[in-house]
Amino acid sequence: MRIAASLRxxxxxxxxxxxxxxxxxxxxxxxxxxxxxxxxxxxxxGVGSLVGAVDAGGESVSYRRFVFSGxxxxxxxxxxxxxxxxxxxxxxxxxxxxxxxxxxxxxLSEVLWGELAWDASKATLAAAIIACIGAALGDFPPYAPLxxxxxxxxxxxxxxxxxxxxxxxxxxxxxxxxxQYLVVFPMFLFCGVFFPLEQLPVPLQWAAWVLPxxxxxxxxxxxxxxxxxxxxxxxILAAWLVALVAYSRRAMFGRLVK
Amino acid sequence: MxxxxxxxxxKRYRTADGRFLEAVSEVSFEVxxxxxxxxxxxNGAGKSTTIRCISGFYPPSSGRVLIGGVDVxxxxxxxxxxxxxxxxxxxxxxxxxxxxxxxxxxxxxxxSGAEGLRRGRELLERFGIADKANELIESLSGGMKRRLQVAxxxxxxxxxxxxxxxxxxxxxxxxxxxxxxxxxxxxxxxxILLSTHYMEEAERLCDRVALLHKGAIRDAGSPRxxxxxxxxxxxxxxxxxxxxxxxxxxxxxxxYLRLTGERLEAP
Numbered sequence: 015m016r017i018a019a020s021l022r023x024x025x026x027x028x029x030x031x032x033x034x035x036x037x038x039x040x041x042x043x044x045x046x047x048x049x050x051x052x053x054x055x056x057x058x059x060g061v062g063s064l065v066g067a068v069d070a071g072g073e074s075v076s077y078r079r080f081v082f083s084g085x086x087x088x089x090x091x092x093x094x095x096x097x098x099x100x101x102x103x104x105x106x107x108x109x110x111x112x113x114x115x116x117x118x119x120x121x122l123s124e125v126l127w128g129e130l131a132w133d134a135s136k137a138t139l140a141a142a143i144i145a146c147i148g149a150a151l152g153d154f155p156p157y158a159p160l161x162x163x164x165x166x167x168x169x170x171x172x173x174x175x176x177x178x179x180x181x182x183x184x185x186x187x188x189x190x191x192x193x194q195y196l197v198v199f200p201m202f203l204f205c206g207v208f209f210p211l212e213q214l215p216v217p218l219q220w221a222a223w224v225l226p227x228x229x230x231x232x233x234x235x236x237x238x239x240x241x242x243x244x245x246x247x248x249x250i251l252a253a254w255l256v257a258l259v260a261y262s263r264r265a266m267f268g269r270l271v272k
Numbered sequence: 273m274x275x276x277x278x279x280x281x282x283k284r285y286r287t288a289d290g291r292f293l294e295a296v297s298e299v300s301f302e303v304x305x306x307x308x309x310x311x312x313x314x315n316g317a318g319k320s321t322t323i324r325c326i327s328g329f330y331p332p333s334s335g336r337v338l339i340g341g342v343d344v345x346x347x348x349x350x351x352x353x354x355x356x357x358x359x360x361x362x363x364x365x366x367x368x369x370x371x372x373x374x375x376x377x378x379x380x381x382x383x384s385g386a387e388g389l390r391r392g393r394e395l396l397e398r399f400g401i402a403d404k405a406n407e408l409i410e411s412l413s414g415g416m417k418r419r420l421q422v423a424x425x426x427x428x429x430x431x432x433x434x435x436x437x438x439x440x441x442x443x444x445x446x447x448x449x450x451x452x453x454x455x456x457x458x459x460x461x462x463x464i465l466l467s468t469h470y471m472e473e474a475e476r477l478c479d480r481v482a483l484l485h486k487g488a489i490r491d492a493g494s495p496r497x498x499x500x501x502x503x504x505x506x507x508x509x510x511x512x513x514x515x516x517x518x519x520x521x522x523x524x525x526x527x528y529l530r531l532t533g534e535r536l537e538a539p
Contacts, residue, residue: 019349026380029379030379033368033376034368109364109366110359110362110363111363111367114363114364114365114377117328117359118357118377118380118381119348119352119381119382120349120380121348121349122329271329271330271331272285272321272330
């Protein structure tokens with residue numbers, strides 16, 4: 015009974031975000047998809063024409079297909095993190111809507127679950143549309159858009175957890191830049207979006223495997239390019255998911271509730 | 273019938289510099305149906321912390337808050353179903369236009385979108401901002417935003433209404449029209465808790481007031497009884513400008529000053 019009531023409340027919060035998204039759909043679509051498209055054009059088609067094929071995961075694939083699959087991971091990282099960190103900070107600190115919603119029959123815990131669920135949904139939508147384009151171009155198999163949804167949702171929930179924790183810990187909106195440049199960008203550059211991990215020195219490969227984006231990219235390439243499953247990606251992602259979502263909620267409660 | 277009961281509420285928390293602060297100390301009062309109770313005190317007296325504990329947003333260090341007989345911290349969903357809250361700060365959702373804001377807020381109480389729109393239109397009409405229904409929040413003046421925030425607190429027809437300094441920043445005309453709405457709500461049987469530092473507001477609207485100072489209630493009662501108890505019937509002499517004395521009947525400000533040595537309103 016209580017779980018059903020909580021799920022209804024989380025849905026209610028999610029609908030609030032969806033309503034905002036729906037009313038400004040064109041703006042959101044342009045800002046959400048322009049970035050991955052630009053990466054795809056620059057690296058997939060531009061650099062891809064210079065590089066040709068790459069050997070990764072025991073397979074040889076065109077660089078465009080390799081990067082295209084990596085852009086799925088980059089999309090869930092950026093979409094999940096930015097929506098929760100900058101967006102979450104604005105909603106918490108400037109708009110104060112977390113507080114406004116948590117003074118209704120919806121609890122703060124449900125507000126935060128609704129926030130994370132929405133951030134993950136929006137990032138998953140972006141990843142699914144990019145996978146659709148990949149399938150339409152013949153770079154991914156036709157089932158790829160559906161196949162990537164579970165991994166995209168779980169990984170964007172994880173990155174949204176990171177973003178919400180950052181929002182909770184930042185005293186000013188400028189402070190969000192620290193984790194952005196010290197954590198998110200290194201992940202983006204060194205976790206296998208643009209080149210196979212095997213190109214890195216072994217200690218850096220191990221370091222990259224500790225970070226969650228490497229596991230996301232590994233699973234995305236299994237689903238879209240048929241690379242062999244690196245099973246340890248699953249427990250790594252699960253551990254990060256539990257740790258970051260739990261920490262983000264704790265940090266947000268610490269920030270908002272005395 | 274008591275709709276809001278605050279029993280020995282205490283709230284302690286750690287401040288940014290690591291000290292423990294007791295912001296609210298053993299505060300107890302109740303608000304019955306059709307009654308307006310005022311929490312009167314200057315900024316920093318503990319009014320907003322008390323109200324955040326009443327809403328269930330802050331857990332109390334000790335004591336409890338019952339809304340319609342339900343402990344707000346044990347069962348916040350049920351307790352807050354009948355609670356309308358208006359915070360001191362602007363918490364309007366600037367992603368929505370005026371009417372949509374009310375309709376969306378209504379859904380948090382389980383009302384349908386259509387019912388939320390109907391209630392929203394009624395409230396905008398009553399608050400005199402119906403012509404702003406499709407405006408963005410940013411385009412509203414400070415006074416309109418304040419009225420909209422009070423209207424939002426009423427969207428689910430609450431039986432307990434908690435308002436944290438609802439008239440701060442309003443001009444005298446807007447303040448009076450908001451007072452009329454609150455009197456109307458009280459007449460409908462709504463229990464109102466009003467935090468304010470305006471003595472005139474407290475004297476006009478409140479059946480009883482609690483004088484809050486440094487987190488503790490120093491005295492409580494009807495405005496008239498408090499004035500009689502602490503000031504008597506004698507007129508008070510006040511220097512309105514250097515060398516000019518003005519004799520006037522005592523009011524709550526004098527009571528507060530006598531009890532705490534501090535003024536309610538900034539001079």
